[in-house]
Amino acid sequence: MKNRTFAALAFATAVAVIAASRLIPNDYFFSAAYTVLQFIILATAWNILGGYTGYVNFGSAAFFATGAYSSVFLYKALHAPLVVMIVTGTLAAGLLGLAVGYLTLRMRGVFFAIATLALAVVLYTFVVNWDYVGGARGAYIIQPRVIPFGLPRYIHLLYSAMVLMTALALVIARAIETSTIGRGLAAIRDDELAAECAGVPTLRLKLFSATVSGALMGMAGTTFPYYLAYIEPSAAFSLSYAVNSIAMPLIGGMMSWVGPVIGAVLLGSVQQIVQVTISSAWNLLIVGVLLVAFVTLAPNGIMGWVDAWRRKRR
Amino acid sequence: MANSLHIEGLRAGYGAVQVLEGISLHVNDGETVALLGTNGNGKSTLMKCIMGIVPLRTGSITAVIDGIEHNLAGQATEDIVNLGIALIPEGRRLFPRLTVEENLLLGAYRPIARDAIARNLAFCHEVFPRLAERRTQLAGSMSGGEQQMLTLARALMTAPKILLIDEPSVGLSPLLVSHIINQIRDLKERYGLTVLMAEQNFHQAIRIADRGYVIVHGRIEYEGSSRDELSNNALIRKLYMGL
Numbered sequence: 287m288k289n290r291t292f293a294a295l296a297f298a299t300a301v302a303v304i305a306a307s308r309l310i311p312n313d314y315f316f317s318a319a320y321t322v323l324q325f326i327i328l329a330t331a332w333n334i335l336g337g338y339t340g341y342v343n344f345g346s347a348a349f350f351a352t353g354a355y356s357s358v359f360l361y362k363a364l365h366a367p368l369v370v371m372i373v374t375g376t377l378a379a380g381l382l383g384l385a386v387g388y389l390t391l392r393m394r395g396v397f398f399a400i401a402t403l404a405l406a407v408v409l410y411t412f413v414v415n416w417d418y419v420g421g422a423r424g425a426y427i428i429q430p431r432v433i434p435f436g437l438p439r440y441i442h443l444l445y446s447a448m449v450l451m452t453a454l455a456l457v458i459a460r461a462i463e464t465s466t467i468g469r470g471l472a473a474i475r476d477d478e479l480a481a482e483c484a485g486v487p488t489l490r491l492k493l494f495s496a497t498v499s500g501a502l503m504g505m506a507g508t509t510f511p512y513y514l515a516y517i518e519p520s521a522a523f524s525l526s527y528a529v530n531s532i533a534m535p536l537i538g539g540m541m542s543w544v545g546p547v548i549g550a551v552l553l554g555s556v557q558q559i560v561q562v563t564i565s566s567a568w569n570l571l572i573v574g575v576l577l578v579a580f581v582t583l584a585p586n587g588i589m590g591w592v593d594a595w596r597r598k599r600r
Numbered sequence: 601m602a603n604s605l606h607i608e609g610l611r612a613g614y615g616a617v618q619v620l621e622g623i624s625l626h627v628n629d630g631e632t633v634a635l636l637g638t639n640g641n642g643k644s645t646l647m648k649c650i651m652g653i654v655p656l657r658t659g660s661i662t663a664v665i666d667g668i669e670h671n672l673a674g675q676a677t678e679d680i681v682n683l684g685i686a687l688i689p690e691g692r693r694l695f696p697r698l699t700v701e702e703n704l705l706l707g708a709y710r711p712i713a714r715d716a717i718a719r720n721l722a723f724c725h726e727v728f729p730r731l732a733e734r735r736t737q738l739a740g741s742m743s744g745g746e747q748q749m750l751t752l753a754r755a756l757m758t759a760p761k762i763l764l765i766d767e768p769s770v771g772l773s774p775l776l777v778s779h780i781i782n783q784i785r786d787l788k789e790r791y792g793l794t795v796l797m798a799e800q801n802f803h804q805a806i807r808i809a810d811r812g813y814v815i816v817h818g819r820i821e822y823e824g825s826s827r828d829e830l831s832n833n834a835l836i837r838k839l840y841m842g843l
Binding site: 481 | 653678681682686689693696757
């Protein structure tokens, strides 16, 4: 399928989903779906650098929080509209991604992962001490009273925005994957030296991949302050973002854009169900158990099974 | 058109370690030059230095491509590949989780090579029919000999003028080594390539080399201007034959 066709299809589906959701009377659905969609974006974005390029980013929370806190800043400073927040947060996280991309110059593998983790800790400390955006106390973000498009509640608007952003993330991920850039990224993942020898502009591609990955993760965070109406550093920088955005592509499969979606839908919904039926404290435990199970039983994720099955049939 | 490589007084290394201590060598148009030396003497570092992967400290590396002189020092690797210089790195270094065809297409990443993709791919399949058969197979699942074929073919996809080959014999059975060396010779003749080949396997390398250098501890210790000279040199006898 051509990228343009896919994009048209993705956005058409998004609009249809948004329209159909209007029929759902239960508000909890929107809240739960928002979280799952947010994880789809995070997983898809993480996979661009982690799966396609092979650089494991442990600092997803840093990008997510960059998006979230840039929204907080815009709220405090300008009472900016939601669209402005989304665009600004995405750009800010993209810049952070570009900086992380330069880290790949000297660091690979575990060292890169630790550096990104450190980045999250540094940013966390920075935000904790930045009083303007609430510091360690956190900040209240009041949802606007006037809701556009005749939507009944603000969560409907946030949910709709999330559906559209998810479509955008998937379109971008797929376009990268099927392009020459994607092939270059795969080469870097498999063997960076050989990629260089083949004339793949490795640095440029790594910078590109890190920037796009960071920007999309930030985008997922931009609406988060409104979603919670109250934001504190430990929520925005939660370890669960880092763990989930790695676990989801790993479980779904990292070689294609479908994998993170499957992983995110699966893990995200399981976590939502557990949260309402058992307790929220169980969430990370379940992620951990599933992660161990998949790493040992299906190292290439669910899509790995599908690919193996396809190859066998051929 | 003339393609050649000239290296003068090259020093390079990693951190505090200096590996190359003033290497000077040249490869003239259409020649196959062997770079001989046992492990740990700087052959691979020299190759990486030419490709801009390891930065040089002093000295100069220039390449003449189609009669135009280019200074390679300080250039990015992809730009050096773009000029028409390809390195087949040591130990095959394929993209194991990509298919054979994807590996080949990656060889044609540089814009100039992309235009000639269909022709080069057909050529590779003609020279290595095995690769055409295994087009959709994952590169990592092929045998060592087939993988070495694929690295050769991938380098050819960049449509190189100067080919650098780092230890093509590593990890291959003697029969396959001789096969690969023959293939390098055939390709060189068909393509009119200029070749610099680092090799430990003296007897195999010397079969196709016009000239050779012996590198010991980062220095060129001996330069043999013909096959006979190399075979009868005392240093080489000592290093390779224990005489």
